[in-house]
Amino acid sequence: MDFEHIFDESYERVLKVKCNNKGFFQAFYDRYIASDPRVAGHFKGTDMERQQQLLEKSFYRLIVFYATNYADDYLEQVAIKHSKLALNITPDLYDSWLDNLMITVAEFDPLYDENTELAWRLVLSTGITYMKFKHSHC
Ligand code: HEM
Numbered sequence: 001m002d003f004e005h006i007f008d009e010s011y012e013r014v015l016k017v018k019c020n021n022k023g024f025f026q027a028f029y030d031r032y033i034a035s036d037p038r039v040a041g042h043f044k045g046t047d048m049e050r051q052q053q054l055l056e057k058s059f060y061r062l063i064v065f066y067a068t069n070y071a072d073d074y075l076e077q078v079a080i081k082h083s084k085l086a087l088n089i090t091p092d093l094y095d096s097w098l099d100n101l102m103i104t105v106a107e108f109d110p111l112y113d114e115n116t117e118l119a120w121r122l123v124l125s126t127g128i129t130y131m132k133f134k135h136s137h138c
Contacts, residue, residue, distance in 0.1 A: 007116075007123040027108070084136055090135065094131060102120060
């Protein structure tokens with residue numbers, strides 16, 4: 001099973017559509033922020049349109065990281081920014097981040113199935129493990 005290919009195709013599909021007039025990243029952040037007051041607190045005052053663009057950009061780095069196991073300087077800076085030295089995003093918040101992302105994928109991808117879910121979880125897991133680890137190792 002080529003999970004990277006399954007992920008790529010699904011990612012292309014979710015970026016193409018709108019649900020309730022929202023793009024994929026906007027719908028994800030709306031859902032994630034509504035899911036937990038701690039998340040809402042972290043994003044209080046954030047320009048969410050810019051934030052969506054930054055997450056989309058960093059997604060490509062996460063995908064490359066999965067494929068190559070190479071964490072570039074950009075990803076390192078993002079991880080340091082999320083660590084206890086700066087934003088202090090605790091590791092448990094990455095689990096709910098991914099769960100909320102998967103609900104959003106299910107909503108946006110008309111071909112969503114179990115393999116799609118597994119493909120997303122696998123492709124993002126290397127980057128998430130890296131970010132969680134860096135929380136207390138910067
Ligand atoms: C793998 C998962 C994640 C990725 C790839 C990611 C990516 C990013 C990126 C690229 C930025 C912008 C950095 C910059 O300003 O240059 C950012 C900012 C931020 N992220 Fe994340 N993030 C992740 C997980 C999380 C989680 C779980 C939270 C929990 C609440 C979170 C909260 C924030 C906050 C509060 C900011 C700063 C917003 C501001 O500038 O006001 N992130 N993230």
